[in-house]
Amino acid sequence: MEIKSLNSFVDIAKSKVKKNLVVAAAEDEHVLGAVKDAAANDIIEPIFVGNKQKIDAIAAKIQFDISKFELIEESNPATSAQIAVKQIIDGHAQILMKGLVGTADFLRAILQKDSGLRKGDLLSHIGFFEVPTYHKIIALTDAAQNIAPDFNEKVAILKNSLDMFKHLGYECPKVACLAAIEGVNPKMPSTMEAAALTQMNRRNQIAGCIIDGPLAFDNAVSKLSAEHKGIESEVAGDADLLFAPNIEVANVLYKSFTYFANATVAAIILGASVPVVLTSRSDSDKSKLMSIALAACY
Numbered sequence: 001m002e003i004k005s006l007n008s009f010v011d012i013a014k015s016k017v018k019k020n021l022v023v024a025a026a027e028d029e030h031v032l033g034a035v036k037d038a039a040a041n042d043i044i045e046p047i048f049v050g051n052k053q054k055i056d057a058i059a060a061k062i063q064f065d066i067s068k069f070e071l072i073e074e075s076n077p078a079t080s081a082q083i084a085v086k087q088i089i090d091g092h093a094q095i096l097m098k099g100l101v102g103t104a105d106f107l108r109a110i111l112q113k114d115s116g117l118r119k120g121d122l123l124s125h126i127g128f129f130e131v132p133t134y135h136k137i138i139a140l141t142d143a144a145q146n147i148a149p150d151f152n153e154k155v156a157i158l159k160n161s162l163d164m165f166k167h168l169g170y171e172c173p174k175v176a177c178l179a180a181i182e183g184v185n186p187k188m189p190s191t192m193e194a195a196a197l198t199q200m201n202r203r204n205q206i207a208g209c210i211i212d213g214p215l216a217f218d219n220a221v222s223k224l225s226a227e228h229k230g231i232e233s234e235v236a237g238d239a240d241l242l243f244a245p246n247i248e249v250a251n252v253l254y255k256s257f258t259y260f261a262n263a264t265v266a267a268i269i270l271g272a273s274v275p276v277v278l279t280s281r282s283d284s285d286k287s288k289l290m291s292i293a294l295a296a297c298y
Contacts, residue, residue, distance in 0.1 A: 001170050002240075003137040006130045006266050006290040012168060013043040013296035021277075021292065022047040022093035024084035024109070025077040025101035027054035029062065030281050034288035035097070036064040041289070043296045047093055048072065049080045050100070077101035081109035085117055088274050095295045097277040110272055117272040122146065122156040126164055127267035128294060129257050134221060139165075139241045140257075143250035144278075145269060151193050154243075155206065158197065160270040161241055162209055167298045175201075176220035176239035177213025178249060182231060184214065190245035197243075210234050213243070217253070266290035274298075 003009075021038070023031060026048040032055070038044045048055055048071045059066045072087075074080045081101050087093045096117070098106050110117045125144040128137050141161050142149070149157060158175070165173040177194035184191045194213030201211035212235035218225040223237025244250035257263040265287050269276035275295035279288045 001168075003168065004135075006128065006137065006264055006286070006293075008137075009128075009168075009266060009290055009293035009297055010041055010043060013293045014041075016297065018043065018045060019095050019296050020045045020047055020093040021095040021097055021295070022049060022084045022087040023097045023099045024049055024081040024106060025099035026050040026071075026080075027058060028100040029058050030283075030288070031097065031099045031279065032058050032064060033062055033285065034279055034292060036062060037285065037289040038292040038296075039069075041293070043293055044095065045069070047084075047087060049074055049084045049087070050077075051075045078105040078109070081106045082115070085109045085112075085115070088117060089115070094274055095277065095292070095298075096272070096274055097292070097295075098279075103278075106278075110276065117274060119273040120156060120160070120271050122149075122153055122160070123269055123271040123276075124157040124160045125267060125269055126161050127254055127265045128290075129263040129265050131257055131261050131263040133261060136240070138221070138239060140250055140253055141241065141243060143244070143247065143254040144267075145247075147247045149246070151196065154193060154197065155200075156271070158206060158211075158243060161243075162206075164268075164270055164294075164298065165240070166208065170240065171208075173209050173240040174235040174238055175209050175211045175213075175241045175243055176215045176235050177211060177243045177245075178217055178220060179214035179245060180216060182214055182216050182219050182229060190214065193245070194243075209241075211243075212236065215239075217242075264290065266294040268295050268298075 021044040191214040226236035275298040
């Protein structure tokens with residue numbers, strides 16, 4: 001399976017049971033605008049937690065009729081995050097979204113041992129990009145959550161990502177483990193770990209995908225480049241997921257795609273018991289909508 005456009009996320013989300021999305025500290029114009037678009041596309045039903053007076057004022061400003069949706073009054077942002085998480089735990093919502101609350105407070109509410117949304121060992125970030133110069137949607141991890149993951153954390157990040165691909169309908173996504181070169185060099189740990197992940201895949205320790213690495217970026221996205229270097233690979237030039245060795249590589253690629261390649265992105269946090277949406281003020285309106293749609297596909 002290949003997805004050619006982020007718009008497909010809306011179609012996939014509509015094919016599933018509509019989910020409730022709860023927004024922590026919803027008094028944020030950018031967030032409410034994204035939720036308005038998602039509700040208009042009938043892919044989510046929102047629940048708002050936050051300062052009612054501010055939420056009502058913003059909703060009126062952006063012409064968003066929220067009268068038919070649930071609104072839980074709470075003026076403290078950190079407490080709003082805790083209430084939003086409890087809405088998930090109690091089964092009232094299936095997607096969590098960050099509003100006007102600090103990231104530390106938001107993540108703290110998610111990761112609390114007794115009352116949070118812990119599922120596995122690690123939260124990780126994934127972005128899906130519609131790049132005009134690439135022949136299909138391409139994903140990238142981890143550009144925002146894990147700074148310098150060790151090998152076990154890389155396996156966890158990869159498994160989080162593969163789980164998302166499964167929910168999108170992919171049977172066997174192609175994963176390119178990125179490094180500066182396509183050969184193994186003991187002085188470059190990223191090449192050693194990429195090779196180990198590739199071998200784990202070949203021995204079915206990591207299943208449900210095809211992994212190849214180390215691959216330099218040009219080899220991962222260009223068959224011609226791979227052929228010039230004599231690389232024979234099912235992944236080269238046809239990657240579905242770019243797996244970066246650290247946050248610097250992933251973050252630079254993420255911003256290069258959006259600022260230099262005019263890409264649109266949909267991004268969420270994985271690894272909790274539900275998908276988590278964190279949109280940026282600099283994201284386009286389409287990116288914000290597609291991020292919610294991506295979460296609704298999960």
